[in-house]
Each structure stands twice: as C-alpha cells, then as structure tokens.
Amino acid sequence: MMIHPSAIIHPKATLSPSVEVGPYVVIGEGVSVGEGTQILAHSIIEGPKVVIGKNNVIGPHAHVRSHTQVGEGNRFLPFCVIGGEPQDLKFKGEESTLEIGSFNVFRESVTVNRGTAHGGGVTRVGNHNLIMAYAHVAHDCQIGNYVVMANSVGLSGHVEIQDHAILGGLVGVSQFCRIGQFAYVGGCSSTDKDLPPFMISAGAIRNDISVRGVNAIGLKRHGVDLEDIRALKEVYKLLYVSDLLFQEALTIVKRQWLHIPQVKQLVEFIESSTQGVVIRERKSQRQPEDQYCRDRSGISGEVSR
Template sequence: MTAPGIHPSASVDPSARIGASVSIGAFSLIGAGVEIGEGTSIGPHCSVLGPTRIGRDNRIVGHAAIGGEPQDKKFAGEDSRLEIGDRNVIREFVTINRGTGGGGGVTRIGSDNWILAYAHVAHDCIVGNHCVFSNNATLAGHVSVDDHVILSGFAGVHQFCRIGAHAFVGMGAFVNGDVPPFVMVAQEGYGRPRGINSEGLRRRGFDAARVAAIKRAYRALYMSGAKLDEAKTQLAEIAGDSDDVRAMLAFIEAGERPLLR
C-alpha cells in the first residue's frame, strides 16, 4: 500500500527514511540511504539518490536530480554524501551532486536558499543560507558560497573559488578567483569587480555607516592602484572601526586561489 502523499508510481527504496507529511510526485525515484525531513515536497520525475539527507519543509520541483554521483573522473565509488538544510526551494532540472573522498566527502547546502531552474551544484561545494542561484547558474567542484549571495542567470564559478557573504555575481559572469564579501561582479570576459552590492546590503538592514566602511574598503582594494599587500594594510586600518571590513580581510587572508581583482 502506498503511503499518503506518495504517488503510486513513485519508487521509494525500503531503506529510505521519509518524514511525516512528505509528498513525493509521480514517477520520482527515492534511493537507498536517503532521509527526507517532515513537510518536504518532492515533485514528479525527480531522482534523489543516497546517501543524502534533506531537512524539513523543502520544495523540490519536477525533474530535479539530487544526490547523484560526482562528475569527477577520480571518483571510485567511495563513501560520500549530500546534506541539504531546511526551507529551500529547488526548481526544475536542478542537479546537485554528492561529495568525493578527496574533497571532504560531502556537498552541503544550507537553509532558505532559492536554487532556480537548471542550476548546478557540483561535488564538495559548501553553500550557506539565504542564497539565490538564478537559472543556469553553475558551481564547479569545491566551491564555497557564504550567506546571502546572489548568482545571476548563466553565472559560472571556477572550482575551488570562494564567494564571500552578500556578494552579487551578475548575469553571465564567469568567476575564476575569490570574490570578497559585499562585492558585485559584472561580466567582462571573466567577471570583474564592479563596486559593492549596495542595494542588497540596504535590503538586509545595513545602515549608512556600515555601507560607507565597506565602500572605503572596496576603494582601497580595487580603486587605489595599490598592490594586494598594500591594500590589505589599508583594509587593516579601516577594519579597526568595522566588523564587516574585518570579515573581508579575514576572507582574503584565508584564500588559496588568487583574489578576483
């Protein structure tokens, strides 16, 4: 007998753990090692493969492919997993892959994100909370995206890059270096910084003083003509009065890839 909320044509592995009030649409496949939290809805023609844990109250729309094997030639079937938080919206034809043994073994998506049609999150990516990935936005492997980041349509991020909190990547921009927090990137071959994400910060309640400090930091980093070490010295001076600039400086200091400049 099919459980309430699960379409009779859906295929659910007996080992899958399905929470209360979960709905699963027609012809969807839920594999072994999958856990789906209460109130989550899975649309028609989706595949959710394990090991994957999906939290509460997520909405996964039709034809999404969640928890598939990583697209990495080095992957040899080792244990890896996908973890998705709560209240995410994952739209049509989105693909999110599990991690790899060499990359930490886990791909992780936080909570309250909107991941729109045809977006792709590759193996070993770590995505924070309250992000928006517009249609066809793509993360290569091992990318880290902090909270409140917006990737516009057809944006692409190179493997191992980091995107700092509150950054905005414009339509069609290709990112091949780390993007500091608050920075806005526009298309020009590879994406190039084009100011700070002022509108996004205003909408999130940043007051004028906070935004002004971030603008001073941006000018020091991108408009002063200073070399990176010199710019970091200027940021350290500004950071004395700004937690946000301290966060920018900490982000830059922690980077392994070149900073997008």
C-alpha cells in the same frame, strides 16, 4: 497514509503515516520519509541511506539518489536529480553524502551531486536557498543560507557560497573558488578566483571579471548600518579604484577600518584566499606578482563543471 496503487515501495523503506505517495512512484530500500511529505507522480527515491524529513514536496519526475539527508519543508520541482554520483574521474564508488537543510527550493532540472573522499566526502546545502532551473551543484560544494542561484548557474567541485550571496543567470564558478557573504555576481560572469564579500562582481569572460562596487542595496535590505556601508565604500575605493598596489591598499584598510565587522570579514576573506581574489583592472598598473591577485589555481584531475 495515502499511497497510489501503482506505486512501488520496498518493504524495507520507512514511511510516516501521513506521507502521500502518488502514481508510479518508486521508493527503494533504506529510505526513510518523515511526516507530511508529498511524493508526487513518477518520482524516484532510490536509496540506500536516504533520510527525508517532514513536510517536503518531491515533485513529479524528481529523482533522489542515495546517501542523501534532507531537512524539512524543502521543495524539489520536476526533473531534479538530487544526490547523484560526483562527476569526478577520481571517484571510485566510495561512500559519500549530500546534506540538505530546510526550506530550500530546487527548481526544474537542478542537479546536486554527493561529495568525494578526497574532498571531505560531503556536499552541503544550508537553509532557505533558492536554486533556479538547470543549475548544477557539483561534488563537495558548500552552500550557506539564503543563497540565490539563478537559472543555469554552474558550480564546479569544492566551491563555497557564503550566506546571502546572489549569483545571476549562467554564472560559472571554477573549482575551489569562494563567493563571499552578501556578494552579488552579475549574470553570465565566470570566475576562477574568489569573489569578495559585500561586493558586486561582473565580467563576461573569466579573465575579465572584476569588482564593480559595493552591494549597498543588499546590505541595506538586511539592516546593515549606513555608516558601515559608507566605510565599505571607502574601502572599495582604496582597494579597487586607487592606484595603490592591492597589498599596499590592504595594509591601509587594516590600519584604518578593521574595527568595522564587515571590513574585518572582508580582510579575513582576502587573506585566507588560496585561489587569489578578483580585482579591478586599473589603467595605471597591473602587478601580476601581487600575492592577492596572481592565479593560484591549476588543480588537475577534476572534470565537474
């Protein structure tokens, strides 16, 4: 075990023999660190109830707070704050946790907060995600696998990001919203509704965001059959380009294309929405009474952004 003499380690912390601890590191009570992990200069692992797996890198000045579980092979770059208290006025200090999987990269100054009792108590980040500089993951968020969040993305509380989604720089997502699998969200967009899977969405103003097309490039890169991509394009035209009401178009989609797995997933995502889904503005008509398009947000009491 390589421990710099200036490091401060609590006697009730548990470190594997192969852990490296750099200058001026502070490791608190109730911290467990797995083999091969590097804890670099000036970083703090506060505790209690922090479990860090093997072969992680805790970069200089990174700060891991309390009640946090980390898998293996993650990288936390300088000035990350991981496992901090939720930014929620309803939080009264009750125990909650953050669970991080394996092989994620958290770039400079990323913040990831723990969950809240009323939101399930757990914030989760899966595996193989890239969270770029200055991004924020609020309390009770659920992030899947292979997600890319570019610089300064902000997730409010209770947001769900499904596998392989990509969020461009400065994207803002309001509380309780979902971003579907393989969705691509253009930079500087903001949404208070769900963004459907397999689609490209963009819009600089919250009420202006709309679905712009199918994420065909992303789907091809991951081996989705070309015929299935063509079917998704036909579904897109029907749902987001035609003059049909959204619900009418959805009925036709269910009748003609529901046998295709990606289409079935898209339909299930839309029908399970509690926030409403992002649509495409059409010149011919806009129906605020359409059940899939109306604003169903308005949950109060959250201040996390």
